[in-house]
Amino acid sequence: MRTSVFGISIKYEEWNGQDSLPLYISASYDFRIACIGNKRCIVLTPTAELATLPSLKKQIKKIQELDKLPVVFDLVTISNYRRKSFLDNNISFITDKQVFLPFIGTLLMEEIEDQKPPNKFVYSTQQLFLFYMYSKKKRLYTSDAGKELPYTAMTLSRAVKQIKATGLFFVAKDGVNQFIESKYSRYELFERAKIYLSSPVREVGYIDKTQVTEDMVFAGETALAEKTMLNPNRVKTYAISEKDYDKALLAKELIDPDEDVKLELWAYKPKQFSKDKNADDLSLILSFKDTHDERIHQAIDELQERRLQGQ
Structure with missing residues (x-):
């Protein structure tokens, strides 16, 4: 609950008019009387998504039929489009960085809506x-x-x-x-x-297949072949979180394709979103971000289409 707005103190009282309002209005906000400086108003904190502008104007009218006080919307943030519509229609609002209170004067401070996009997600x-x-x-x-x-x-x-x-x-x-x-x-x-998005794969090497543990799941071409028409590689590929395996134990080259398996060390647990013995579909797709193999790209497209199309 805000205690001040740009240096102006705010004190609150209960407002008991909501029981006289239609349910679609009373259920959409928390209502309070606020004393901002020496001015009283009704503060509405949304508990659901804000309605359209015509609906908001009707809601304000209904509230002011019960109490002639100004109505103020207390918002987390406000879009440029919504802000313009509020200003054009003289609708009061408060956010952490912007204030429009025409009944006591206007204070506005630009809110940075579009931060610089990240290069990559951590x-x-x-x-x-x-x-x-x-x-x-x-x-x-x-x-x-x-x-x-x-x-x-x-x-x-x-x-x-x-x-x-x-x-x-x-x-x-x-x-x-x-x-x-x-x-x-x-x-x-x-x-x-x-x-x-980045490939979850941080390190790749080979281990003896007898060293495969329950914390490892199928990954790479092995998992992709399980989920698509791709022909499986002779050497099976597994994945495990890099925190759960000592990379010093990885061999850098394949010695015996009948006895060795490929092991990928991932930045996070490959079981995190998995429902079976394979790495999850989306992480699996991301693990091939750097491949130029056309067979792989076709299989990835097939998997992505099946997993996400229509959602």
Whole structure:
């Protein structure tokens, strides 16, 4: 709850008019009386997505039929388009960086909407992105991601900022709960995000097949052949997190194709998003980012089409 706005103190009181409002209005906001300096107003904090401008104007009219006080929207952020429509229609709002309160004068401070896009996601951001892709939810709350991903709240907060900077997602709050929501279908999102995504493979070598453990999953051409029409390679490929394996134990060259397997060390656990004995589809696709083999590209296109088309 804000206690001041650009140096002007704010004190709050309860507003009891919401019970007299239609449910579609009363359920969409938290209502409070706010004293900003020596001016009183009704502050509306959205608990759901904001309605269209014509609907908002009707809602304001309904509220002011009960109480003649000015109505102010308390927002996390505001888009350039929404801000212009509010200014043009004399609708008051407050964000962390912008204020429009015509009943006590106007204060405006530019909010940087478009941060510089990142060159590449760090791997914690990439995992948050993949978690969103696999969640199959239009809106993903970061608190849900925090329960599944091995990162602190601070690391996830940085990941959300990096995701927001791409312009591919809406980032906002539902009450106190932050969420991300893609602007695109899953297929188009993945295509647009590829410039920010990296191969999870950090190191590659060979081990004796007797050294394969339960923490390893099929990866590379072995996993791709399981999921597509690609002919499997004679030497099987596995993957494991680089944190779970000493890379000094990797042989740099293949000695015996009948006794050795290829092992990829990944930046994150290849089982993180996997539902079976293979690495997950999207990480598998990313693991071939540097290949120029036409057979691989055809198999990748087949896998991506099947996994994401229509989502």
